[in-house]
Amino acid sequence: MTKMDFVTTADGSKTLYNAEIGECYHSKHGAVQESRHVFIKTGLDHYQQRTGASDVAILEVGFGTGLNFLQTAHFIRDKPFQVDYVGIEGFPLPLATVAATGYNETVDAAVWSAYLHHYEAALQQQVQMHERLQFCIAHTLLMDFQTEKRFDVVYFDAFAAIHQPEMWSDAALAHVAQFVKPGGVFVTYAITGNLKRSMKSLGFSIEKAPGAPGKREMLRATKL
Numbered sequence: 001m002t003k004m005d006f007v008t009t010a011d012g013s014k015t016l017y018n019a020e021i022g023e024c025y026h027s028k029h030g031a032v033q034e035s036r037h038v039f040i041k042t043g044l045d046h047y048q049q050r051t052g053a054s055d056v057a058i059l060e061v062g063f064g065t066g067l068n069f070l071q072t073a074h075f076i077r078d079k080p081f082q083v084d085y086v087g088i089e090g091f092p093l094p095l096a097t098v099a100a101t102g103y104n105e106t107v108d109a110a111v112w113s114a115y116l117h118h119y120e121a122a123l124q125q126q127v128q129m130h131e132r133l134q135f136c137i138a139h140t141l142l143m144d145f146q147t148e149k150r151f152d153v154v155y156f157d158a159f160a161a162i163h164q165p166e167m168w169s170d171a172a173l174a175h176v177a178q179f180v181k182p183g184g185v186f187v188t189y190a191i192t193g194n195l196k197r198s199m200k201s202l203g204f205s206i207e208k209a210p211g212a213p214g215k216r217e218m219l220r221a222t223k224l
């Protein structure tokens, strides 16, 4: 397995450094802050407030440590949401690495223990974490991922285009776009001219949203 070391980010939460890719799993300006800002506030919370939906299907590209999943589980704990969460991950981390992230400090104890308890099973099949939250981690490369499901919210959390350009190619984005329901939103921490052009050509409207600390702007795209 690729060598990975933990690095502490500006908000005190940890991230992993992937030496092969030459990049961290999260923003050095704050891993938890970025997750909450980009994916929860600008993605899930925005979608829920706009539509009033109580049933939300979420697709994550690049499940990694599960930080975004954990923040989602924590966010919905006192809300009447039903969430079906699918994470795509080509290179799943061992449970021991996930357990060593320290993300227990950022979510309810019950969310954390249920996550660790179900993590390995979720790599094999869909699991019911509690009555309002089911999840699975599809152990596959993005371009090999297939499903009959269609999603309301996409968390696109690939390594940066400079390190992994193929994840941001027209073909990769088109592959993801086919799984998004009309009215569904696609959020990611970055925004570039190429990304905006690709998403527009795939039938999305584009918004520049304020970025997480350390980034001026991020992309939110809504499928027309």
Ligand SMILES: C[S@@+](CC[C@H](N)C(=O)[O-])C[C@H]1O[C@@H](n2cnc3c(N)ncnc32)[C@H](O)[C@@H]1O
Pocket: 024, 025, 026, 061, 062, 063, 064, 065, 066, 067, 068, 088, 089, 090, 091, 092, 140, 141, 142, 143, 157, 158, 159, 160
């Ligand atoms: C920026 S990290 C994601 C961080 C993650 N969301 C978290 O909270 O820990 C990118 C992730 O994409 C995964 N990945 C890289 N190439 C992939 C591919 N072709 N298909 C699926 N996953 C891939 C990496 O293993 C890594 O977990």
